[in-house]
Amino acid sequence: MSDLAIIAGQGRLPGLLMQADPQAHVAGLQGFAPDGAESFRLEHLGSFLAGLRARGTKRIVFAGSLRRPSIDPTAIDAATAPLVPRLAMAMRQGDDALLRAVISVFEEAGLSVIGPTDLIPDLLPAQGVLTRAEPDSDAQGDADRATALLRATGPADLGQGVVVASGQVLALEALPGTDWMLESVAALRGDGPLARPVPVGGLLMKRPKPGQDRRIDLPVIGPDTVRRAAAAGLHGIAIEAGGVMILDRAETVAAADDAELFLSVVP
Amino acid sequence: MSDLAIIAGQGRLPGLLMQADPQAHVAGLQGFAPDGAESFRLEHLGSFLAGLRARGTKRIVFAGSLRRPSIDPTAIDAATAPLVPRLAMAMRQGDDALLRAVISVFEEAGLSVIGPTDLIPDLLPAQGVLTRAEPDSDAQGDADRATALLRATGPADLGQGVVVASGQVLALEALPGTDWMLESVAALRGDGPLARPVPVGGLLMKRPKPGQDRRIDLPVIGPDTVRRAAAAGLHGIAIEAGGVMILDRAETVAAADDAELFLSVVP
Numbered sequence: 001m002s003d004l005a006i007i008a009g010q011g012r013l014p015g016l017l018m019q020a021d022p023q024a025h026v027a028g029l030q031g032f033a034p035d036g037a038e039s040f041r042l043e044h045l046g047s048f049l050a051g052l053r054a055r056g057t058k059r060i061v062f063a064g065s066l067r068r069p070s071i072d073p074t075a076i077d078a079a080t081a082p083l084v085p086r087l088a089m090a091m092r093q094g095d096d097a098l099l100r101a102v103i104s105v106f107e108e109a110g111l112s113v114i115g116p117t118d119l120i121p122d123l124l125p126a127q128g129v130l131t132r133a134e135p136d137s138d139a140q141g142d143a144d145r146a147t148a149l150l151r152a153t154g155p156a157d158l159g160q161g162v163v164v165a166s167g168q169v170l171a172l173e174a175l176p177g178t179d180w181m182l183e184s185v186a187a188l189r190g191d192g193p194l195a196r197p198v199p200v201g202g203l204l205m206k207r208p209k210p211g212q213d214r215r216i217d218l219p220v221i222g223p224d225t226v227r228r229a230a231a232a233g234l235h236g237i238a239i240e241a242g243g244v245m246i247l248d249r250a251e252t253v254a255a256a257d258d259a260e261l262f263l264s265v266v267p
Numbered sequence: 268m269s270d271l272a273i274i275a276g277q278g279r280l281p282g283l284l285m286q287a288d289p290q291a292h293v294a295g296l297q298g299f300a301p302d303g304a305e306s307f308r309l310e311h312l313g314s315f316l317a318g319l320r321a322r323g324t325k326r327i328v329f330a331g332s333l334r335r336p337s338i339d340p341t342a343i344d345a346a347t348a349p350l351v352p353r354l355a356m357a358m359r360q361g362d363d364a365l366l367r368a369v370i371s372v373f374e375e376a377g378l379s380v381i382g383p384t385d386l387i388p389d390l391l392p393a394q395g396v397l398t399r400a401e402p403d404s405d406a407q408g409d410a411d412r413a414t415a416l417l418r419a420t421g422p423a424d425l426g427q428g429v430v431v432a433s434g435q436v437l438a439l440e441a442l443p444g445t446d447w448m449l450e451s452v453a454a455l456r457g458d459g460p461l462a463r464p465v466p467v468g469g470l471l472m473k474r475p476k477p478g479q480d481r482r483i484d485l486p487v488i489g490p491d492t493v494r495r496a497a498a499a500g501l502h503g504i505a506i507e508a509g510g511v512m513i514l515d516r517a518e519t520v521a522a523a524d525d526a527e528l529f530l531s532v533v534p
Contacts, residue, residue: 092434152423156416158436167359169425170443174436176455176463183461184451188443194450194461196443 001025004119005057005111008034009064012247013116013220017063020119025057032066042069042087046079049109060111061119062216068098097157099216115215117245125265127241130253133262135236139203141167143238143266146205154209160219163234165202178206178219182228189233204229207240219244226255226263236262268292271386272324272378275301276331279514280383280487284330287386292324299333309336309354313346316376327378328386329483335365366483382482383512390512392532397520400529402503406470408434410505410533413472421476427486430501432469445473445486449495456500471496474507486511493522493530503529 002023008014009032018026027038027048040048052060068091076084083105090101103113117123129135135143142164149169153159161173163185170188171181182204187194206219221237221244229237237256239246246252256263269290275281276299285293294305294315307315319327335358343351350372357368370380384390396402402410409431416436420426428440430452437455438448449471454461473486488504488511496504504523506513513519523530 149420149423149425152425153416153420153439156419158416158419158439169441171441172420172425172439174438175465176437180455180461180463184454187451187454187461188447194447194454196447198442 001056003056003058005052005060007060007062008032008037009062009066011064011220012222013063013245016123016247017061017116017119025052025055027052028064029066029069031069032064041075042071042080043075044077044080045087045105046081046083047077049106049111050079053110058110058112060106060113061116062102062113063116099213103213103216113215115218117218118215122249123245123247124242125239125246125249127265127267130249130263130265131236131256131261133236133256133260135203135238135262135264138166138201139236139238139262139264142203143205143264145169146203146238147207147266150205150207151210154207155211157209160208161204161206163202163204163232165234166199168199170198170202178204178221178225179228182225182232182234185232185234186228200233201235203234204232204237205239206237206244208243214243220247221245221252222247223251223255226252226259226261230259230261234261236264238264238266241265241267268323270323270325272319272327274327274329275299275304276329276333278331278487279489280330280512283390283514284328284383284386292319292322294319295331296333296336298336299331308342309338309347310342311344311347312354312372313348313350314344316373316378317346320377325377325379327373327380328383329369329380330383366480370480370483380482382485384485385482389516390514391509392506392513392516394508394532394534397516397530397532398503398523398528400503400523400527402470402505402529402531405433405468406503406505406529406531409470410472410531412436413470413505414474414533417472417474418477421474422478424476427475428471428473430469430471430499432501433466435466437465437469445471445488445492446495449492449499449501452499452501453495467500468502470501471499471504472506473504473511475510481510487514488512488519489514490518490522493519493526493528497526497528501528503531505531505533508532508534 004024006026008028030039030041033039090098146162146164159173161178163170173181271291273293275295297306297308300306357365413429413431426440428445430437440448
């Protein structure tokens with residue numbers, strides 16, 4: 001038996017981790033847990049942690065996405081009650097604060113929180129250009145502007161993505177996420193009601209927020225990101241080396257080559 | 268004859284200034300000048316400045332919008348040639364840098380650059396709530412988040428507007444502008460392809476960028492802003508006291524009252 005537990009949400013990442021450690025215990029929040037996994041309610045988090053310790057779990061990895069759960073106060077059990085004030089306070093703050101609170105609850109229960117990339121280092125590509133297409137000097141200028149911008153917005157707990165074309169910022173990622181941002185840029189450049197005259201080309205840059213805990217909630221791109229970037233008329237995608245995961249690297253690079261987009265891993 | 272010249276672009280503001288000083292000389296960049304105004308080309312800026320001095324102009328006010336003009340190098344006259352390197356360098360930078368360069372060229376020609384609000388102070392409403400509807404405590408929290416965010420993004424020369432709902436950032440203004448941002452939030456909350464589940468309500472906050480020259484390029488709201496905010500499902504609009512102009516205050520407040528939105532002028 002492994003000493004690892006995977007706290008799994010939605011998406012492809014939990015499955016990759018289960019392949020990496022087939023003996024690991026798999027659990028997930030009710031409504032988000034994969035088939036066959038242990039399912040727990042946030043109201044029973046204290047009992048769930050005790051159960052993990054009892055089965056010899058020492059390491060925890062969080063993987064996959066979920067929405068903020070609501071809490072039913074009448075369902076909170078005795079082992080969870082002491083945790084409620086901290087979680088309730090964190091839930092009123094930004095995503096970063098909530099994740100930090102969740103990590104600290106697991107660590108105080110004696111569990112060591114590791115990142116998905118500690119188990120599968122290959123999720124983080126090394127610096128360089130992964131595609132046949134390469135960024136040109138315009139793209140370099142756009143990338144510099146994008147980096148400066150994400151460094152400025154990160155401390156405000158906003159934005160892991162931005163679209164820049166000819167030095168101008170077409171869109172900055174907010175709550176609706178990267179996919180929505182790319183779809184809105186496609187609408188901006190389309191011929192529907194949201195069409196406007198804006199510079200052609202440009203790139204999508206993704207970076208984690210400065211100071212963000214990289215064991216949890218690293219940004220991700222995949223083949224769909226590439227297809228949406230192409231539909232938005234972009235010339236490429238730049239991601240931060242060590243900061244953004246590619247879950248399906250071969251398929252993602254192939255999609256970029258098909259669309260003649262560059263995919264660049266930058267410092 | 269007035270010692271004032273109005274450098275006029277598109278929109279309602281030039282007309283308001285012409286009413287405020289009917290004796291003022293009115294000029295505009297070719298393609299953007301109002302009917303009956305003197306029209307000049309950027310390639311002849313030096314001669315244009317000499318002409319202003321010759322007619323006794325001492326004060327300049329910039330009003331209205333325009334797009335970045337292109338420059339035909341073969342059309343540059345002798346009086347303008349010495350200015351070209353500075354303007355060319357500034358045009359490669361952000362909007363703020365370009366406006367600073369233009370202001371300094373006029374000032375070095377011995378002209379004093381004033382702001383539209385120096386002539387019509389009433390364009391800037393005093394702190395307070397202008398509508399029947401008032402912001403509730405949720406709106407206060409959203410306004411605090413919006414303020415923190417615009418303070419963080421301003422130094423990166425991005426964004427005078429943001430939409431926040433339930434503490435979450437739905438959209439941040441970029442190149443396509445405030446109107447586009449509000450239309451995209453309407454699409455986010457609609458039932459078309461850009462629809463996503465996001466928190467209801469929320470507000471639009473507008474503030475000038477910190478450090479921006481307030482004589483030129485102050486943000487503006489009007490009745491259309493209010494109607495677009497209502498169509499986006501927002502509960503109100505907050506603007507910075509002394510930092511955002513309302514060109515048609517009576518009509519703007521009436522539109523907000525009709526839509527039961529609050530319009531709040533905040534510190």
